[in-house]
Amino acid sequence: MCKMFNNHHGKSILTRLLGVLLAAVLTMGSACAKGNDTFFAQFDGMTWSFCSGAGAWSTDLKIQPDGSFVGDYHDSDMGDTGDNYPNGTIYICSFSGKMSLVEQVDENSWKLHVDELTYTEPNGKEVFEDGCKYIYTDVYGLSTGDEMMLYKPGTPLDSFTDEMKFFAHAFDLTILPTWYFYSSKNNSGFEGFQIDPDLYTDNTDTQDVSMANPWEVMTAEELQNTIGIMFHAPKDADKVAYRWFAAASLAEMQFIMNGGDYTFRAQPVALDVGEMPDISGLYFTWENQEPETVAGFNGLIGQAKTETGDTVERVLWYDNTTGIMHSLAVLAHDVDGLDLAAVAEKIVLPAVE
Known part of the structure; x- marks a missing residue:
């Protein structure tokens, strides 16, 4: 029977097999493409x-x-x-x-x-x-x-x-x-x-x-008109920059001072008593976290180490008179002797007054 199986028949069967495989591949590819469209569509927006x-x-x-x-x-x-x-x-x-x-x-x-x-x-x-x-x-x-x-x-x-x-x-x-x-x-x-x-x-x-970059660069005056408060950079601050994130109603001021990179943030939000959301944008396991008072309001302060060995210190507080949540963070090689709450008060107290 094998001798009777000539090349013509072999090519015919091979052609049909290739045709079946090609059809299967095309069907799988079409199904995969359709699956991609269906799958990724849920993430639109x-x-x-x-x-x-x-x-x-x-x-x-x-x-x-x-x-x-x-x-x-x-x-x-x-x-x-x-x-x-x-x-x-x-x-x-x-x-x-x-x-x-x-x-x-x-x-x-x-x-x-x-x-x-x-x-x-x-x-x-x-x-x-x-x-x-x-x-x-x-x-x-x-x-x-x-x-x-x-x-x-x-x-x-x-x-x-x-x-x-x-x-x-x-x-x-x-x-x-x-x-x-x-x-x-x-x-x-x-x-x-x-x-x-x-x-x-x-x-x-x-x-x-x-x-588009969601952060919009602004001047201090433009940011004040947007959020309703003025940020006052400390007198020794350098490279001061102001930004606004409209989608989150989040205002930000960055500056360099005494070898540290500072980021101050403010966000209007209604909070219940005891709530203290972290709006700093820093996600670390905070050590030595303890209560802190900033401008007469209750807050929270803590430290963390980065992968490079630098120290991050962050303080949070909520101004219940204006309904604005605040954060101030600093990234530096050494924060020993730094009073971050005092720096925060230099930023917000003039605006409160």
Whole structure:
């Protein structure tokens, strides 16, 4: 029977087998594409953010329903100045790409793959504007070919590493509060949250979809008109910068003083007695945390160590007369002898008076 099985029949069967395989591959590809569209569509309108809160850096992206994404990265070094950039140096990039759904791992998690990643500007390009030097660089926390694990809200955190909990801002929790994807390759974690869509621009004519930086740079007077209070930088402060985050009604002032990087924040919010939300944007396991009084209001102060060995000190307090939550944080090599509450009072007391 084998001798009667000639080449013509062999080619015919092989052709049919290849046809079946090709059809299966095309069907699987179509199903996968359809699955991607269905899967990623649920994240439309969400922003994904990777940040620690220390160092004024973050990577933010937005995922489209087809798995494509756009985003921005920025990191500030206000102490790196020169004759034509007295306001400091800012590392930035805008990027786009596409990710795909690899598989569902269990009821709480999925595996994602970064298929493409491109940049709008070449790495190393420098631009001088508004007294700052902007240096274009690679995005932090994302890379082509990266495989990431996506977790849904409510996922138990007992299997999460300390690094995963750190970037999920969930050290003191038992379940995950938000959507979250993590890359072990880049040791990066992105939280997903809803944000005002008006903060984004979509240029459909050029297919160039970009995400606006949610922080708006302002003058002290513009910020006062926006939030209703004036921030007074201490007299020894240098490189003072003011910002407004409209989606969160969050005002921010950054400055350098005596070798420390300071960030002061204020946010109008109605709180019950005893509530003390952390609006500092710093997510550490705070040590030596204890009650503190700032400008006559009850607060909380604590310290933490960064991965580089620097010290972060942060004080929180709520002004129940104005309904504004405050925070002041400093990042420095050594904070011994620093009275952070006294620095905070120099910022807010003139406004209260």
